[in-house]
Amino acid sequence: MNNRKIKLDYLARVEGEGGLTVRIKGNQVVDAKLNIFEPPRFFEAFLRGRSYLEAPDITARICGICPIAYMMSSVQAMETGFGYKVEGMLRALRRLIYFGEWIESHALHIYMLHAPDFLGYQDIIQLAGDFPEIVERGLKLKKLGNDIMTLLGGREIHPVNIKVGGFYRAPTKNELFSLSERLKWAREAALETVRWVSSLEFPDFEQDYEYVALRHPEEYAVIEGDLVSNKGLSFPISSFDEYIREDHVRHSTSLQASIKGHGAYCVGPMARININFNKLSPLAREAAREAGFGPVCLNPFMSIVARAIELVYACDESLRIISGYQMPEMPAIEVAPRAAICYGCTEAPRGICWHRYRVDEDGTILDARIVPPTSQNQRAIEDDLLHFVKKNISLPEDRLTWMCEQVVRNYDPCISCSCHYLKLKIERE
Amino acid sequence: MDLAVKACGCRYHESDGKIVLIGVGNEHSSDDGVGHYIAKELKTKNLPGTHFEFVSGEAASLIEAWRGKRNAIVFDAVRSGAPAGKIYRFEAHSQSVPGRLFNPSSSHNLGVSEAVELSRRLNLLPPRIIIYGIEGKNFGQGVGLSPEVKNSARDVVELVMREILGEDQ
Numbered sequence: 035m036n037n038r039k040i041k042l043d044y045l046a047r048v049e050g051e052g053g054l055t056v057r058i059k060g061n062q063v064v065d066a067k068l069n070i071f072e073p074p075r076f077f078e079a080f081l082r083g084r085s086y087l088e089a090p091d092i093t094a095r096i097c098g099i100c101p102i103a104y105m106m107s108s109v110q111a112m113e114t115g116f117g118y119k120v121e122g123m124l125r126a127l128r129r130l131i132y133f134g135e136w137i138e139s140h141a142l143h144i145y146m147l148h149a150p151d152f153l154g155y156q157d158i159i160q161l162a163g164d165f166p167e168i169v170e171r172g173l174k175l176k177k178l179g180n181d182i183m184t185l186l187g188g189r190e191i192h193p194v195n196i197k198v199g200g201f202y203r204a205p206t207k208n209e210l211f212s213l214s215e216r217l218k219w220a221r222e223a224a225l226e227t228v229r230w231v232s233s234l235e236f237p238d239f240e241q242d243y244e245y246v247a248l249r250h251p252e253e254y255a256v257i258e259g260d261l262v263s264n265k266g267l268s269f270p271i272s273s274f275d276e277y278i279r280e281d282h283v284r285h286s287t288s289l290q291a292s293i294k295g296h297g298a299y300c301v302g303p304m305a306r307i308n309i310n311f312n313k314l315s316p317l318a319r320e321a322a323r324e325a326g327f328g329p330v331c332l333n334p335f336m337s338i339v340a341r342a343i344e345l346v347y348a349c350d351e352s353l354r355i356i357s358g359y360q361m362p363e364m365p366a367i368e369v370a371p372r373a374a375i376c377y378g379c380t381e382a383p384r385g386i387c388w389h390r391y392r393v394d395e396d397g398t399i400l401d402a403r404i405v406p407p408t409s410q411n412q413r414a415i416e417d418d419l420l421h422f423v424k425k426n427i428s429l430p431e432d433r434l435t436w437m438c439e440q441v442v443r444n445y446d447p448c449i450s451c452s453c454h455y456l457k458l459k460i461e462r463e
Numbered sequence: 464m465d466l467a468v469k470a471c472g473c474r475y476h477e478s479d480g481k482i483v484l485i486g487v488g489n490e491h492s493s494d495d496g497v498g499h500y501i502a503k504e505l506k507t508k509n510l511p512g513t514h515f516e517f518v519s520g521e522a523a524s525l526i527e528a529w530r531g532k533r534n535a536i537v538f539d540a541v542r543s544g545a546p547a548g549k550i551y552r553f554e555a556h557s558q559s560v561p562g563r564l565f566n567p568s569s570s571h572n573l574g575v576s577e578a579v580e581l582s583r584r585l586n587l588l589p590p591r592i593i594i595y596g597i598e599g600k601n602f603g604q605g606v607g608l609s610p611e612v613k614n615s616a617r618d619v620v621e622l623v624m625r626e627i628l629g630e631d632q
Contacts, residue, residue, distance in 0.1 A: 146573060159577065162584035170585060177523040191489070191519045 054442060055285075056423050063427065066419035068412050068442070070286040081402040086112045086371050086393050087198055093389070093404065094192045097448060099142070102135040102183070103382030104404075105196045106257055107389040112198045115376025115393065118369050123362040124200040125257070126355045130210075131186040131193070132256050132380070133348040137220070138179025138190070139383035140303075140341040140348070143446045144227060145172025148338050151440040152234040168230065171223050175345065178213075178220050182352070185209060200366030210356045217353050224345035225321055231338045232325035237437070239422055240332040243414065244296055245305035248381055254306070254313040254347060256381045262309055263299065271379040274388055280405065291410040298413035301385025302445065303340035304331065315354075318347035334418055334444040341446075371397030382407050384446050408447045415445055482513050482627065483532045483589075487520040487539035487575060494547075494599030494612045498538035501595070504620045510627050520565070522573035526582050535592040536623060539565055539575055540599040540612075547600035548611035550619060555579045555592045564596050593626075595619050 053069040077096055081089060089108040094101035106128060113120055120128070145168070146158040155161040162169040180190040185205055187193020195202050246267070248259030261277075262268045269277055280289040293299050311319065311329035322328050322343045327336060371393060378389040385407030392400040418441050426434060486502030488495040499517055506515050516528040520539060529535040541551055541564045553560045565575035573581070575594065582588040597616060600609040608616060 158573070159580045159584055162581055166585050169581070173523045173526060173581075177527050180521060180524050189519065190521060190524065 054419065054438065056419055056438065058423065058427065061427055063420055063423045066416045066423065067285045068416050068419075070288045070412075078402045078404060081391070081399045084399050086376075086391070086397040086399060089391065089399065089402075090196050090198065091194070096404070096406070098191050099139050099448060100135055100382045100384065100387075101192050102132050102187070102196075103380055103387040104389075105193070106132060106380045107378035107387045107404075108391075109196060109198045109378070110257065110380060111376040111378030111389045111391055112371075112393070113369060114378065115374035115391070116369055116372050118199070118367060120200055120367060123360060124204070124366070126359065127186060127201065127204065127362075128257050130352055130355045131183060131196070133352045134179050134182025134186065136179070136344060136348045136383050137352075138176055138183060139446075140345050141172050141175035141179060143383075144231060144338055144341050144345070145169060145176070147446070148341075148443055149231070149234075151436075151443060152231075152338070171226065175220055175223055175227070178216050181216075182213060185213065197366055199369040200362075200364075202365060204362050204365040207359055207361055210359050214353065214356055217349050217356070221317075221346065221349035221353065224342065224349050225317075227345055228321045228325050228339065228342040231342045232327065234338070236333055236335045237422075237426075238333075239335060239418075239425065241334065241414075241418060241421060243304075243332060243334075244293060244299040245308045246293075246299045246301050246386065246410075247305040247309040248379060248386060249309060250313070254310050254315075254351070258380070261379070261386070263293070264305075264308055265296065267293070271388065272375075272377045274377070274379070274390070274405070278405070278410075280409070286412065288409045288412065289405075290412045291405060292413055298417050299410065300334075300414045300445075301407050301410045302337070303344050303383075304334065304337050305385060306381060307331070307340050307343060314343070314347050315350045317350050318343055321346045335440070337444045337446070371395065384408060384448055385410060406448070408445070411445045411447065415442055415447065418444070481532065482510075482534040482536065483516055483529055484513055484623075485516045485518060485525070485528050485535060485537045487518055487525070487537060489519060491604065491606060493601040493603055493605050493607065494597075494609055495540045495602050496606070497540045497597045497599060497608055497612050497616050500608060500613075501538040501597075501616050501619050501623075504616070505623060508620075508624060510624065513627070520574050522575075522578035522581060525575065525578040526585075526587055529582070529589050529592065530587055532589045533591065535589045536626075537575065537592065537594045538619065539594070539596055540602070541565060541596035542599055542602065545598045546611075547598055547609055548615035549598040550615050551594075551596035551598075553594040553596075555594050556588060556590060560594055565594075595623075 055067045055069060057065040081092055090105040093104035093108045096104050150157055150161050183190045183193055188195040245264045248255035249262040250259035260268060260270050277293055278291055279294050280291050283290050307328055308330055325339055327339050373395040374393055376391040376393055379386055388405040390403045394400055422441050484502050484505055486499035488498040490496035490499050502515055518524045518528055543564050560576040560579050562576040597612060599612055
């Protein structure tokens with residue numbers, strides 16, 4: 035029997051530290067594991083005994099790429115748990131800063147991390163040698179995302195202007211309008227991005243995914259909604275534990291989530307567009323149709339197109355918010371704590387970021403649980419690897435290894451969030 | 464002063480246009496704030512023809528900070544395992560900057576060395592760009608520099624002042 039072992043110790047262009055092992059016995063793939071050895075960082079324990087007011091700033095430190103997701107899920111949890119709702123312009127500003135994070139994160143992943151895979155380059159620096167205009171476009175898009183975060187959040191990494199109840203300071207109308215021209219450019223650049231990435235060559239690979247995303251009756255859900263799957267599940271975020279379980283596995287320091295009785299599921303841009311296609315703006319829907327994407331798409335390699343479509347949506351919706359903006363009288367509503375179980379869930383660039391806090395009557399956090407997107411996607415990544423290697427087992431070793439890395443990067447995994455680098459190891463026995 | 468690379472002694476002239484001095488890092492992560500500290504100190508000296516930028520170190524923002532400039536000097540913290548306060552100096556317009564020294568804010572992101580190489584490929588690198596790296600000791604939460612790092616920061620301020628004023632020759 036031909037037993038082989040392929041080992042790749044370091045997978046670049048992902049966030050965090052981990053590895054990946056695929057074992058092949060003869061012509062059978064026997065196992066595929068995402069090995070996450072990033073040390074767990076105990077954020078949930080740090081939160082115990084701290085004030086509810088500190089939750090957004092503490093949880094923001096979980097990730098340098100998607101701090102807004104953590105801040106928004108935590109403030110939503112506290113406000114909802116204490117019986118408050120942030121509405122009007124403050125709510126619109128929350129969506130706007132979230133779109134800043136989406137633009138920044140999606141531009142980073144599309145241009146700098148994922149596109150080199152499709153075009154056969156090791157990294158964006160090599161890519162820039164042959165496609166300077168494209169890389170410049172990506173950099174400018176990313177910079178705009180950074181600047182939206184800085185304007186609304188005080189700084190681009192780990193913003194400091196978000197609080198329970200709203201913001202410490204709301205931007206003036208002129209400050210927001212200053213973004214308009216660049217956002218108009220960005221919307222066109224995002225449409226160009228969709229055209230460009232949809233022309234890439236995608237492997238013929240589809241899986242019968244269960245996609246999970248937030249759904250909101252009136253908008254493409256980002257900061258609020260119920261949880262919905264494409265296989266018929268629909269439940270409020272407070273029922274997360276009734277449907278989702280998290281398990282320890284030996285090969286990962288991150289918990290692995292699955293749907294009870296169903297198994298692996300996917301969150302992120304693919305899930306969002308598959309579930310909420312009709313809530314995209316007409317421009318984003320049209321861009322998707324032109325790209326041949328959706329309303330249903332089951333090819334994970336096309337996640338780069340999904341991100342580009344969401345870039346269009348994020349720019350389009352940001353412009354809509356800015357054009358209707360009136361500076362609120364107060365930058366935040368008053369919020370008083372009460373004893374409560376508080377639930378929050380928002381759409382991080384990589385998928386739903388779920389929080390649960392138990393808070394006493396003084397607002398002290400008694401315990402906390404956070405389920406980030408990457409821990410939810412881990413099983414789907416392992417399943418994809420298993421099936422992809424099965425289908426492509428005859429590929430030469432170096433090509434197969436390259437493609438396996440790409441399978442992982444389809445999910446833009448953020449291991450920092452799930453517990454922090456990723457290494458790939460294929461073992462053939 | 465432990466200088467890994469000796470200053471080259473080049474002068475900056477008015478004809479070169481403004482010099483952008485860029486402080487990189489996070490002042491709230493102790494020694495990671497040394498880049499901002501140096502740039503702020505230099506700002507108080509009212510040096511002729513200087514312009515200041517303060518950034519986190521994320522590549523897109525860094526490239527924007529030196530885009531179109533003829534002269535740039537960048538200050539950032541380094542985490543290489545060398546003794547705290549060690550000063551590195553790179554003439555990035557003519558040499559590569561080791562990525563192992565300058566950590567991006569996130570492993571997912573691109574930092575100083577990637578921004579330099581990307582700019583070189585895109586013809587966005589200033590004709591003259593100097594990168595100073597100062598080895599940090601404590602990168603934990605908090606404001607303020609370790610004594611060794613602060614001493615080296617002051618040395619860099621003196622060095623850069625001499626370089627800008629042309630007194631190093």
